[in-house]
Amino acid sequence: MRALCSLTTALVVFTASAGAAPVPAEKPAPSLEGKYTLLSVSSPADRAGAAGGGFGAVAPPGGGAVVVRAAGLTASSLLAGPATFTKNEISLEGRAGTLPPTTLAMLGASAGPTTMEYTFDADKRTIDIETVSLRGKKTKALGVVEVIGDRLIVAVGRDGDERPKNTDEAGDVTVYYFRKVPAPRTEFRIVAMTVGKEGDAEKELNRLAKDGFELVSTTTPAAADAKSAPTTVHFVLKRVVK
The missing domain is CATH 3.30.70 (Alpha-Beta Plaits)
Incomplete structure (x- = not known):
């Protein structure tokens, strides 16, 4: 009788284990890491200058020093070119190195690459970008991310502003348009x-x-x-x- 009870208990345990649904493996969180080409940047000052023509003002992402815009050349346009996303840093190689020092001084730009630290929330598709100005001031801009095929769109507000609701070009939002470089x-x-x-x-x-x-x-x-x-x-x- 005791042996029969033990067998019944074992069968109940086995049935409960066999009936349990398998736990699905979690999908890896999307990552922004990789090589990109920054196709263009649309800042509030760029859009204002395009509407008014001639000269205008350009403010870097997150605020900071305002630089001069002349003949369609802006500090933000100099950022276009090769770009790299590591786990927590963005590096924009740009094309500032191709310009003479006098032009760079007028635009308030430097010849080296532009680097920014970032934190990405893959579930919410939000991004926080921290930059350091030439004077050492650290600013933080809140943004959102949109991925469409091999295109990456990053929209960030000014330092202290609320996070944009989408990647539209509106208000004080700066929008970066990237294209991912295929893996070799x-x-x-x-x-x-x-x-x-x-x-x-x-x-x-x-x-x-x-x-x-x-x-x-x-x-x-x-x-x-x-x-x-x-x-x-x-x-x-x-x-x-x-």
Whole structure:
């Protein structure tokens, strides 16, 4: 009788375990990390200048010093170019380094890359960006993020303003338009060189070298038997396509 009770208890425990629904694996939170191209920046001053023409004022994200806008050239337009998002930092390489120092001084821009620290909430699609001015003043701008395919749109308000509700170009919101750079891929090619036809293999190797391929290794197949010599050598080449 005791053995029967033990068996019944075991069956009840087993049934309860077997009937439990499996716990789904959590999806990894989206990340902004990667290489991008900053296509353009739309700041309140840029939009005001475009409407009025001529000269205007440009305020960097989060507020701070106002710089001069002339002939369509603004401090924000200089940010366009390669950009990198790490786990907590944004680096905008821009094109300020291509301008003479006098122009940079007029625009209040520096020749080096612009870096900003950020905190991203993947669930809420919100972003907090901290910047440090040339005088060492630290400001914090609240923003929102929108991802559409390979496009990343970041909209931030001025220092002390409320977080924008969307990524529209409105009010005192600065909008950054990024496009993600595809991850590089590796391509391989194999060239067979047969005894008596070395010239053909040489031409193919030279052609692939001009296309960016580099030699990785060579392999020689085993001979058909102990009395035979290998007649073919394989060249393995690869290139990285960005």
